Amino acid sequence: MGNGLGCFQVASHMISGRSSRNQTDVPEVIERATVTADALQISRLECGGYRFKYTQGSAIPCVITDPQYNVLKVCSRGSGSQVERLLQFLVRTAYECQFARQGVVSLHAACVELGDGAVCFTGDSGVGKSTRAQAWVDGVGAQLISGDRPAIRLEAACNIACGVPWDGKEQILRDVERPLKAVLEVRRAPFTRLRRLTPEQAYAVLIRQSFIPMWDPDTAALAMVNVKRLCRITPVYRLFCGPDAEAARETRRILFDCPEEIQEELPDMKIREGFVLRNVADEHMVMPTGENVGKFGGAVVLSDVAAFAFEQLRRPVSREDLLSLILAEYDVDAETATADLDALLAQFRELGLLKD
């Protein structure tokens, strides 16, 4: 089965080294502008195309594209697994630019297929996307489509999750496609809950986890529009759950069998940028950073439970879900925890720490 991306075969050839490659003939590059993103250096060429190379090292290996990323020229010297590895990242990045222009979102997520549909687990690195996906493999018989960054092809009625010939540590390189049933933003919790996100909340989650080529404003704008379209068609939920198979079974049950149990949308709160939590001499201390240092003129000492709440609030969360997290973590009755949390949130607001 093809994945309908229209480029899978070409990309596979390039990555596996079977394409005709320009071994030594590196085109003369007249750069108009250069930006650097992590290890990658992207240069705009006189012809309007782009050159992708590593920041460190020489001009080879590199990938050179036309302005629309339709034609990729791979320049390398030698062969072997190390060269292939170096090329893979460059080729992947160039292709992801092409995706943006073709209505495809490259999403930082672990993606599984189950039955005739697919589910994506997204979130910041280290939150447990892969663990949740593996729990679905172990607990409900799902199969991984991609461990790190599936391509989501946007369609009018239903977006399609597609496997790609590159991946993270899982190295799942499957040429399959399945209708995308839901995107789940993973949050660690000792209980299982799905909460619907508003379009604005969903967009804020997905834009952080999507490939946006900021060095190319036109393509970046298209990529952002694609993310908006993705949110409009596919439901995005915040998933609170544990890492085990039982949590996977419960999540699947709510999602597919009992959608009426999915919680309604609620407003989020979040700690403002420019504050960090440090453990100083066994005390939890919130320290201002950057420009906040002079403005704030001090630090904030937190008790244990307050520090737990602060940590949860580093990402958007509703008051109700925060309360549930506290009740699950600490030995306290709901009435006491509710009153104490409201008082703490009022303190955070008064101190200017909280953004509603």
Place this chain on the structure above:
Amino acid sequence: MKKAYSKPVATKIAFSYQEQIVASQALGEQWEVSCGSGVCGHLQSSGCSWLTPGTAGVRVRGIR
């Protein structure tokens, strides 16, 4: 097993001098101290770059 609960509290400690903020950081951390008290003037007068007394090797950069 759930953890023992205690009332969540946030207590602000106001610093008189910006040096105290710096001194509470680990050695080697870079810090930007914005203009405010007399400390800023001190930073300004030395070209917005100075070694914090007593914390050898920590360079502090003042910004206005």
